[in-house]
Amino acid sequence: MQAKKKNMKNVVLKITLYFLLLILTFLIYSHYEYKNIKIRTIEIKSKDIPEEFNGRKILYVADFQYDTIGRFNKKQLKKAINLINEQKKDIILLGGDYSTWEKYRAAFYKEAENLKIPEYGIYAIYGNHEYPNIEESTEYLKKIKYNILANSSKKVTINSQNIYIAGVEDLWHGISDAKKALEGIEKEDFAIFMTHNPDYFEEMTESQKERSDITLAAHTHGGQVTFFGKVFFAPIRHKEKYGYGMKEYGGHKIYITSGIGGSFLEMFIRFFAQPEIVIFELKKV
Template sequence: MLRFFIFIAIILALDIYAFQAFRFMVKGRWGTILYFLITVFIIGGMVYQFSTGGRRNMSVLTQFFIVSFVILIVCKLVIIATMFGEDIFRFFKSAFANLPAGRQERNSDSFYFPSRRKFVSQLALGLASIPFASILYGVIVGRYNFKVLKYTLTFDDLPEAFDGYKITQISDIHSGSFDNKEKVDYAIDLINEQASDAILFTGDMVNNLASEMEPWKESFGRLKAKDGKFSVLGNHDYGDYVDWESAEAKVENLDNLKTIQKDMGFNLLLNEHRFIEKDGQRLAIVGVENWGAGGFKKAGDLNKAITGLNKDDFRILMSHDPSHWEFEVKDHPDHFHLTLSGHTHGMQFGIEIPGWFKWSPVKWRYKYWAGIYEDSRQYINVNRGFGYLAFPGRVGIWPEITVIELKKGGATA
């Protein structure tokens, strides 16, 4: 509770500071009151929604307050940064002006501190309009702005029968957040258009409850691949973020989700593997339960999942959290040619110029957070996610459908 009040105090202090940029716009006492009432309304709405189950049920009202809160914080941080820059300038200007030389120059012994300049306030508001517009675009358009990202990975020891084999990876559906069937169906058709040999889903089908997937069973049941659809569980699939009335209810929820996945044609791998065979050769699809660093569930058992595999089997590992690859997989005595993960969503916020630049604040939490990485001839692809969670939008980090083609010999393209 103390942390909560400290947090509110910090927000209000920042709001008072940011108010300096609005002074030239606000006329009279009621304008000032309205400015602060907006902040109180947004923070109060957030607190109320989440204290009454908002995290579990992402209603339209809950999403409204989340978006409003993000806009409030991001835009005012931009304003504060701009105003603070001017305050540093004002401080040094004042320090010089109050030295003997400065007093002599301005012919006055009185203390001098320069006032704020109106154009700086206008600049601050102008700069804040950029994230404001970006966030609105991310909510209205970005969350369903599906992108197909294609990679070709080359392996010397890929069985010849699988030269040119295509895999489509999707991750982090978070079906409890969806509100537009037409857009989701468009993405399903987009996946099927890739005509991949196999579809691999790397966890977080729901936000919390198996029932969230019920309205979308028909849509995702339409996914087709010649060699099948494979899936693993993500941290949200276990229902760990719900206050269940009983342990039995939580178990039943997970069992229901497993049944739903089966009904949609997914082969759910729970620390186990399957073989895909072609012309007398094979590759192994290995799937582990969630294993995540930093307090996330560690149900994944890699050694159990590979029991029965030969050392020279070509392996594609499905593991929801990329920290598993960092801490257990890439330094494992056995070789895992390709690992497919998700989980990070790219934080649903960042800047990307394909092939040139990639940044998101999530990089401070996850070393491997989006795209292809390589270590010791082992690759991982961290999918940016199909859906969205909490914040109902994406800014710069778009929902992703990954298509990976496996090639034998040569360099990676």
């Protein structure tokens, strides 16, 4: 009987040790993945791309959020900004959520001053974490000379040829209005449309999608912590459709980035949801 109890204790001890080892391995890898930002290049082909924009590169990044309730990850933010600065690009697009907590906004924007503005500008939309006090977020963005797209668009011109970049307010806390954002843009124009929350794609009309050569979204963090790439949690209604990556529905493309930062249970970790900087290379066909 004593031997049986001893064997049982040994089994329980082994199981406990294996479990702790598994957790430790998970945490070590997740911290490693979090720190290793991948550069993803995607070619966008369209007959609507003007000749002057053929081969131009547009860098897209979102969901910085290098803060938890009690910490601000200044080191990783600096690394991300330096990596963005190193990339060849003509335009930068920012998909919202620059900090998680209002108390760390100033710290983020202080570091963001080191983000070099490319020749044809930086264009930014609001994420859900730019609220509350959207006025403060707007002032910070204006101060560092970003073009804010809040149910509006901007025309980018090179030698009299144009493309358009449009964006809407956040779906949860703002008033998302694609009709207003795409006003004046024709089907034959090349236009990039940004919405922080990919669920808004469900609310866009066919006409609005036709005037957007590609929609860019964020917010999901690619699941942040997934089951080996399978997204089980994302703060959206349609996570099976818009969890991560390039999707095409009804002939209309939407790309959902995994973002570059975020946290999980107050930890700076990711599991099979690697942070990314995306570079879209335009190709006229």
